Amino acid sequence: MSQDPNARSGPGFNRRDFIKGSGAAIAATAAVTAAQEAIAQDAPAKISTAGPHKVTLQVNGKTHELMLEPRVVLLDALRNDLNLTSCKEVCDRSACGACTVLIDGKPIYACTRLAIECQGQKIETTESLANGDGVDVVIDKFVEHDGMQCGFCTPGFAMAVRGFCNMHPKASKEDCRKGLGGNICRCGTYDGVLNAAYEAAQKGGA
Amino acid sequence: MAERTIAWPKFGQAQILGKDTPRVYDGAKKALGLAKYAADMNTPGTLFARLLTSPHAHAIIKSLNVEPAKQVPGVKAVHVFRGVDTEVRWEGELIVAVAAERPEQAEDGLRAIAIEYEVLPHWVDDFDLAGAEAAKITDKGEPLKLTKSQGNQKKGDVEAALQEAKYVHKGTYGSAVITHMCLEPHGSHCEWKGDQLISHLSTQNVSGTAGQFAGPLGIEEAAVSINCEFIGGGFGSKFAADEWGIACAQMAKETGRPVRLMLDRGTELKVAGNRPSSLAEVTVACDADGKITAWDSNHWGTNGTGGGTVSLTVTPYVYDPPNRRRTATGIVTHTGPQRAWRAPNHPQACAYTQTAIDDLAAVAGIDSLSFVRKNLDITGRPAVYAAQLDIAAKLMDWQAKWHPRGKGQNGSVKTGLGLALHTWGGAAHAATCLVKVHPDGTVETFLGSQDIGTGIRTSIGVVAAETFGIPMTSVRVHIGSNKYPKAGPSGGSTTIGGVSGPVRRASQEALWQVLDKVAAKHSVDFATLAVKDSKVWSGDKEVCTWKQACSLLGPMGIEVRGEGPKDDGLTSAQVGGVQMAEVEVDTETGIVRMKKMVAIQDIGLVVNRLTAKSQVLGSLIMGIAYALSEERIMDPKTGRFINADLENYKLPRIGDVGELVVEFYEPESEYSRGVIGIGEPPVISPGAAISNAVANAIGVRVPILPLTPKRVLDAMKGA
Structure with missing residues (x-):
């Protein structure tokens, strides 16, 4: 007989357990989750409880006040609390890019960023690419080149392309192949996405 | 010119059919993330479910206590799939679902569950045939034979052909098990309105899944509404309501709240289907000119606990030499069951x-x-x-x-x-299309079909717009509900023929009804009439606009049904x-x-x-x-x-x-x-x-x- 809770699959050893197990000290969790930035060095060692906190998020130009536990990831806050479901849960561990959003203009995987870490930052989801009457050129190009099939990876891919074009206007096709490797599509839409990205990049940043 | 014959436009004469048409109805919606999948359903009060699954490939559940989970803050429902004394046969098999106010609370609930297993010997190797034959495995306490013959067929005289052949080659070839890896996992969002179950199900089978809910739930099939406007990948794995779909509906019933239950990534890969493996020992021979004369193969592999492998019937593939022998053996493994994977076998x-x-x-x-x-x-x-x-x-x-x-x-x-x-x-699957032509000239099509990513919604619009001679924007395409006329599941590449035939038939019939009115009203010969660019023409003379023509239908417009498949050459x-x-x-x-x-x-x-x-x-x-x-x-x-x-x-x-x-x-x-x-x-x-x-x-x-x-x-x- 075995009664080893760590031997469970399903909810056993995953990111959320790790976050929870590592305590609720924001500085500590930020250090493990935000490897791409050095903000942990400057952040004061604020200690907070594991219960729900008031978390203020700036999303698509609007301010939202939510009550969230520190362990809640940005992905869940966007999807479940704000109903911004362009941000898809697919791999749940920074492998596939389906949850790509822009934070302060840079593409970020929302599945491995705590919502509480994102306070004071400018968060843009793919829904923001619909502006007034029209849509961002990236969206037009995805449709024109059929850079989608089932569409589940598409919003994340479109946001990755938006961020890529902002950072690399006039990128070549080879640049696009290298720069858009952070997103996975299962239906196999890479050919359409590549053409869409290349043409959007020629239009420059947004 | 209008002819009362069901047919496609003559070669080279189509206006929209066969051209490059972007996804005009849903392309931007998908790219912007505004398209709502089952995984995105978020009606007020929705509870989120998480799953406890077996960490063992083969075990018996010796004790299970879910009571502590019910005490966890936020937890509203606990559903047991498999209780004490149940034998689990693959890692990932579902044991308990917990639904809570927030997903992380549901995970807290799972952690509170106490479970003990008696771990049993397992077998997961799909290529070691000798090992599988020698392995000592039991199932329900009885010895289990892990190898199952999948047949042995012969045609011609293989031995003689091999003797006579100029060149003979022997080799071993194979392919590993792969999964479907649908980016949207299997699952649903279920909500009750009185005695009606409203299920947003990620499915390739909109018209065929209501009964799969109704039976186990003990309700009438008519009380089940299946909805799937968008599905995030299926590839053959999403034809069923599945036990997790039923559990979702049951937890929604029990709590009086909507419940969303999507498999987590690991569970998705372990339980929701895979493509069988095969390893083949092949002898193949040809004559001096390179003409293949003989094929002799023995292959084995696994499809999970079923003990199957790749079908004999497609062996050898495409080529059918005069002399052929083929043998196959399936190996039972303690792995999740196969499902159809794009072009099975x-x-x-x-x-x-x-x-x-x-x-x-x-x-x-x-x-x-x-x-x-x-x-x-x-x-x-x-x-x-x-x-x-x-x-x-x-x-x-x-x-x-x-x-x-x-x-x-x-x-x-x-x-x-x-x-x-x-x-x-x-070939085309069975389907019925309802076409409505409104008095203002707009057209709607209704089919209980689904767009698994192929752009079927756009293709339906193409066929209708082509037939009526109107732009795609004048056609509204409705799919994704089992309340629409029934359409077959999307498997076997049957959908495009399955839907385009009925849409064309219904649209042609409806068009003829409109043109009959125009012929009578304007005293022109029906046979001379055609619609192009939203205008009705008699030869090269414009008779009226399409809108004016449709106004002749009266305030109710018309409804026409088209069926399929039929033997009229459309598919x-x-x-x-x-x-x-x-x-x-x-x-x-x-x-x-x-x-x-x-x-x-x-x-x-x-x-x-x-x-x-x-x-x-x-x-x-x-x-x-x-x-x-x-x-x-x-x-x-x-x-x-x-x-x-x-x-x-x-x-x-x-x-x-x-x-x-x-x-x-x-x-x-x-x-x-x-x-x-x-x-x-x-x-x-x-x-x-x-x-x-x-x-x-x-x-x-x-x-x-x-x-x-x-x-x-x-x-x-x-x-």
Whole structure:
């Protein structure tokens, strides 16, 4: 007989357990989750409880006040609390890019960023690419080149392309192949996405 | 000119049909993330479910206490799938679902559950036939035989043919188990309104799943509403309500709250379907001219606990030599059950057949393309393949690039060419379409169908707009509800024929009714009437606008139903396709890079060129995935699927697929065959074509797909 809770699959050893197990000290969790930035060095060692906190998020130009536990990831806050479901849960561990959003203009995987870490930052989801009457050129190009099939990876891919074009206007096709490797599509839409990205990049940043 | 005959426009005369039409109805919606999938349903009060699954490949649940989970803050429902004394037969088998106010609370609930298992011996090796025969495994306490014969068939005189053959080649070939890896996992959002169940289900089977809920729930099928406007991938794995769908509905009933239950990524890969493996020992022979005379094969593999493998019936694949013997054995493994995977059986059979035949060509000293051409007479579509090979060879520049096996460049990086052929049915499924023509000239179509990513919504609009002579924007296409007229499940490449036939029939009938009114009102001959650019014409004379014509229908407009399939020539079946691959192999690292793939696909009549082409492009990429990188890896010691995630289950990314060239084979003779589905056939050839290209590059065969660096290096060491 075995009664080893760590031997469970399903909810056993995953990111959320790790976050929870590592305590609720924001500085500590930020250090493990935000490897791409050095903000942990400057952040004061604020200690907070594991219960729900008031978390203020700036999303698509609007301010939202939510009550969230520190362990809640940005992905869940966007999807479940704000109903911004362009941000898809697919791999749940920074492998596939389906949850790509822009934070302060840079593409970020929302599945491995705590919502509480994102306070004071400018968060843009793919829904923001619909502006007034029209849509961002990236969206037009995805449709024109059929850079989608089932569409589940598409919003994340479109946001990755938006961020890529902002950072690399006039990128070549080879640049696009290298720069858009952070997103996975299962239906196999890479050919359409590549053409869409290349043409959007020629239009420059947004 | 209006003729009262159900038919497609004459070759070359269509306005929209066969052109490149973007997804005008839902393209931007999908790209913007405004399209709502089952996984996105978020009605007020929705509870989120999480799953406790078996960590063991084979065990008996000895104790289970879910009471502590019910005390966890936020937890509202606990559903037990498998209780004490139940035997679980694969890692990931569902045991308990917990629904809570927030997903993280549901996970807290799972952690509070106390469970004990008695772990039993398991078997997860799908290629070790002798080991499987010797293994001591029990099931419900009884000894379990792990190998199951899948048949043994013979045609002609194989022994005599092998004796007489000029060249005989023996080899072993195979492909690993792969999963569907739908990016939207299986699952649903269920909500009750009185006695009505409203299920947003991620399904390829909108019209066929209500009963699967109704039966277990003890309610009338009419009380079940199935909704699926969008589905995030299915590939053959999403035809059922599944036990987790029923559990979702039950928890919603119990709590009086909506519940969303989507499988987590690991569970999705472990329990929601996979493609069976196969390893084949092949002997294949030809005469001095390179004509294949004999095939003898024995293959085995697994489809999970069912003890099946790739079907005998597609062995050898495409080629049917006069003398043939085929034997297969399935191995029972403690792994999740198979589900239909895009073109079931064909990719694996293509891989072990057309690699063996390519090796025979090398033994006979005949180049791969010539060898295939010599043997087209033993295929089902010799003339089509011959024409396609010519087109493909030109697009690949085969003649200029070809070198005999292993005789390419010096240096560590070698390039190679390979090819393969495939076949598929693609006949229309059963469906009914309701077409409404409104007095203002707008048109609506209703079908209980689904768009699994093929762009079927757009294709329906193309057929209706083409038929009525109006723009796509004047047609509203409704799919994704079982309350619409029934349409078949999207499997077997049956949907495009299944829906386009009924839409065309209903639309033509409705058009004739409108034109009858116009003929009477304006005293013109019906036979002279046609609609183009939203105007009704009698010959080259404009009679009235389409809107004015429809105003003659009275305030109720008209409704017409079209059915299918019918034997009126709108749809048919059977296609062939040819693919060629060019690869680059780094012989120091074993890494294979795709340089180029060419796909020539027989398709019949093209409805929407843009989205049809996307199906072929997607197939090539999915083929590159199973040819080069993706496979399920089972740990023999623990019985676990150790790469059930998207980091270690390797899929190609945007820079990994090389140049992809797609062309349809569509002379008038093909157009006149009507609509045929091609979602599956182009995914069949890549495994064999790429493997043949790698063999051509490095001079030895890498026997098993995917051709990972390790397998490439191992094959070269053995050479």
